[in-house]
Amino acid sequence: MPVIKKKKSSFLPSFVGTLFIVIVIISVILSVGNFIRYREILQKYNELKKYVDSKISQVDTKLEETKNILAPNSILDKYIAAANQLKDFGYDFEKILSSISDDPTTGYFMVFVAGNESSWFTIKSGDKTLFSGEMKPGLSNYKFYYFKEPRIKTSYDLIIPPESTITVGKAGRVYLLFFGVGVKFHPTKVVQLTETNYEKFADKFSLYIPGR
Numbered sequence: 575m576p577v578i579k580k581k582k583s584s585f586l587p588s589f590v591g592t593l594f595i596v597i598v599i600i601s602v603i604l605s606v607g608n609f610i611r612y613r614e615i616l617q618k619y620n621e622l623k624k625y626v627d628s629k630i631s632q633v634d635t636k637l638e639e640t641k642n643i644l645a646p647n648s649i650l651d652k653y654i655a656a657a658n659q660l661k662d663f664g665y666d667f668e669k670i671l672s673s674i675s676d677d678p679t680t681g682y683f684m685v686f687v688a689g690n691e692s693s694w695f696t697i698k699s700g701d702k703t704l705f706s707g708e709m710k711p712g713l714s715n716y717k718f719y720y721f722k723e724p725r726i727k728t729s730y731d732l733i734i735p736p737e738s739t740i741t742v743g744k745a746g747r748v749y750l751l752f753f754g755v756g757v758k759f760h761p762t763k764v765v766q767l768t769e770t771n772y773e774k775f776a777d778k779f780s781l782y783i784p785g786r
Contacts, residue, residue: 681721685714686749694743736776745770
């Protein structure tokens with residue numbers, strides 16, 4: 575009888591080949607996926623880098639602008655100087671207005687401190703303090719109106735009732751120059767305050783007030 579040879583099985587090599595091809599395909603797919611993911615990450619990184627660089631550039635620009643603004647002879651420096659000049663001019667202008675608006679239908683007094691030392695000066699109406707401050711030597715800029723308000727009122731013009739109480743820190747050094755009703759530009763009475771406290775100063779100094 576003839577001998578029949580059995581064919582060798584080709585299953586194992588076919589499986590191994592197929593498996594290898596599958597692994598290669600999976601590797602390629604994963605590599606492509608990783609490459610795409612890398613490109614996305616790189617793109618986001620570049621976008622973030624551009625954003626950060628843009629913000630840093632803006633900060634540098636703002637910092638340079640701030641340095642220029644604060645530098646000597648800068649816009650801010652000139653603005654501050656101009657503001658101070660206007661402020662001083664405003665005060666001086668109020669002094670001028672207060673001086674030229676002398677109205678003979680009003681009655682007021684000014685304070686003069688003799689010597690070279692300041693004196694505290696206070697005016698009260700009842701329990702309410704209308705004025706309190708240190709008066710420097712010489713004639714003060716304030717005008718205290720006890721009859722009618724001035725036509726042009728500045729921060730140097732204060733309205734007080736004739737029944738007010740006057741208190742001074744240095745008795746004998748303080749003088750009141752009264753510009754009475756009906757008189758213009760020169761005082762009608764000069765009073766030396768030899769005491770520290772004067773109640774109802776209008777009656778005390780016999781001031782002429784129309785209607786009283």
